[in-house]
Amino acid sequence: MKKVLLPQKIRDEGMDVLKGKVELVIAPDPSQDTVAELIKDVQGVILRTTSAITREMIASAPQLEVISRTGVGVDNIDVGAASEHGVMVCNLPGVNSISVAEHAVALIVALAKTLPYFDHEVRKGNWKSRNAYRSGELYQKTLGIIGFGRIGSYVASIMGKGFGMNILAYDPYLSHAGDSELKVTFCELEELLAAADVVSVHLPATSDTKGLLNKERLKLLKPSAYFINTARGSVVDESALVELLQAGKIAGAGLDVFEEEPVAMDHPFATLDNVILSPHAAALTKECVVRAAVEAAEAVIDVFAGREPKHLYNKAALKRG
Ligand code: NAD
Numbered sequence: 001m002k003k004v005l006l007p008q009k010i011r012d013e014g015m016d017v018l019k020g021k022v023e024l025v026i027a028p029d030p031s032q033d034t035v036a037e038l039i040k041d042v043q044g045v046i047l048r049t050t051s052a053i054t055r056e057m058i059a060s061a062p063q064l065e066v067i068s069r070t071g072v073g074v075d076n077i078d079v080g081a082a083s084e085h086g087v088m089v090c091n092l093p094g095v096n097s098i099s100v101a102e103h104a105v106a107l108i109v110a111l112a113k114t115l116p117y118f119d120h121e122v123r124k125g126n127w128k129s130r131n132a133y134r135s136g137e138l139y140q141k142t143l144g145i146i147g148f149g150r151i152g153s154y155v156a157s158i159m160g161k162g163f164g165m166n167i168l169a170y171d172p173y174l175s176h177a178g179d180s181e182l183k184v185t186f187c188e189l190e191e192l193l194a195a196a197d198v199v200s201v202h203l204p205a206t207s208d209t210k211g212l213l214n215k216e217r218l219k220l221l222k223p224s225a226y227f228i229n230t231a232r233g234s235v236v237d238e239s240a241l242v243e244l245l246q247a248g249k250i251a252g253a254g255l256d257v258f259e260e261e262p263v264a265m266d267h268p269f270a271t272l273d274n275v276i277l278s279p280h281a282a283a284l285t286k287e288c289v290v291r292a293a294v295e296a297a298e299a300v301i302d303v304f305a306g307r308e309p310k311h312l313y314n315k316a317a318l319k320r321g
Contacts, residue, residue, distance in 0.1 A: 002065075004044040007035045007051040010070060014046070016292025022299055027051075039064065042299045046070065047077065055081035066090060066303040070292040071283070078302055082140030088300040090309045094150050094171035095292050096283035101154035103282035104200050104230045108159065110276055111226045112138050112198070117273065133218050139164045144187065146170050146213075147231065148177070152202030157182055159198075168192045193220040198228065205232035215240035221250045230282045242268045245275060252300025256282045265288040 003023045007030040009015070018177065025042055027034050030050040039045060039053070039061045046068050047053060053067055055078045067077055068090040082089045114134040121129035143159050145152040148171035157164045160182050170189045170281065177184040189212075193199060199221065203209045213236040221227065227250055229236055234272060238259050244250045252274035258267075261280055269275050299309040312318070 002043040003041065004046060005035070005038050005042040006046050007038075008048045008295035010046060010048065010296065011290050013290045014070075014297040017294055017297035017301060022304065036060070040042055044068065044304070046296050046300060049073075049076060052076040053082075054078050058082055060086060066300055066309070068296045068299040068303075068309075069313075071095065071255075071297040078319075079314050080202065083092050083314045083321060086318065086321060088303055088309065088318065089313040090296070090303070091311055091313045092292055092299075093311055095295060096288050097150040097154055099285040099288040100151045100282040101158065102285075103256060104151070104155045104202075104228055105158050107228050107230070107276055107278075108138070108143075108155075108198050108200065108226065111228075111252045111254050112136050116276055120273075138198070140166065141197035142166045142168060142195055144168045144170070144192040144199045145184075146192065146199065146201045147203035147209075148184070148186075149202060149204075151230070152177070152200070153177065155200055155202065156184060163197075168196060177202070179180070179291070188216065188293070192218055193217055196225060196254050197222065198226045200228040201231045201235060203231050203235050205234050209235045211237055213237060213241075215243075218244055219249070223249055225250050226252050226254065228254045230256040233257045233261070238269075242272075245272050252276075256280055262297050278313050290298070 003025050004018060007027045009026060027038055035051045036057050039057050041063060043063050043065045045053060050068050058064065058078060058081045066088045067082060071092050072091055072095065074089055074091050077089055089101050101171055112135065117134060118129060132154050143165040145156050145167065148169040156167045157179060160167045167184045169184050169186050169235045170192045175186055213300045215237050218240050241253060245253060254276045255269065256278045257280055263269060269277060302309040
């Protein structure tokens with residue numbers, strides 16, 4: 001029976017897919033040393049985020065056929081080395097799109113409806129906070145989506161169709177929405193920032209997007225605008241964002257991702273009551289972790305059965321090799 005290494009356990013539903021079909025090698029801890037030792041005589045690995053599979057590990061594992069990620073990113077795998085050794089790398093594009101999009105929507109709605117403020121005031125006994133008229137409507141306001149991929153387009157769909165928001169999008173690689181029922185106006189980034197009542201960032205972290213939302217660009221936001229980032233901290237100049245929030249030059253922010261994670265307890269974000277924070281948890285819904293475990297396990301079973309897995313990340317490189 002072929003062996004599959006789990007540097008970290010996956011959800012039971014994923015384990016059930018593997019049971020009886022493969023021999024499970026569950027690492028006692030996910031440290032690099034432990035994984036490096038155990039990988040030497042397995043045929044498959046199911047990888048979460050804590051461990052990294054390096055070139056040396058791949059070279060030391062002559063029977064290895066497949067490394068299956070329980071998520072989208074493959075930055076903890078030396079994909080080049082895997083391809084050179086004929087090892088399939090599988091990932092799960094789109095597995096967390098719904099979770100992350102819903103999280104972005106939750107941040108938008110919570111900010112617009114000032115839910116953290118009301119919750120805090122009611123608990124303090126300040127019922128009169130209802131007369132502060134702080135909350136607002138989203139209907140017919142403008143939502144600017146930066147990066148109109150799987151997550152960005154789903155946020156646009158929920159907010160456009162469900163809340164009646166007008167949608168602007170900036171994505172240099174796209175010119176139409178791909179959903180004829182949703183009206184989306186593609187425009188330049190600066191135009192979007194200046195016009196939007198809510199801006200939601202859904203960019204990948206690349207050398208092109210690093211610091212894309214710099215001080216000059218963030219200054220274009222309206223004082224009434226909300227800024228949402230569930231993508232990556234590196235795409236935003238955080239100190240510029242803090243300055244604008246502190247000065248009341250934008251109305252608020254909803255942030256799931258940060259330049260440095262975990263975000264420090266004394267970070268200025270944590271002192272601002274117009275900011276909602278979450279701990280890079282947008283993708284970590286109950287449903288998503290189960291789906292990811294099951295699909296990552298199925299990919300390994302597919303490879304062992306000689307079937308092409310649904311998402312073979314290094315397909316092109318393997319074909320060339
Ligand atoms: P995707 O690849 O489907 O979409 C990304 C979009 O960004 C694409 O349409 C692409 O054309 C566009 N893009 C690329 N470079 C750009 C640029 N320089 N300017 C403007 N647009 C650009 O990815 P996705 O599944 O929608 O995920 C988006 C991002 O969300 C991921 O890259 C990841 O960083 C982040 N994410 C966060 C979490 C979380 O837990 N918070 C979970 C999953 C993904």
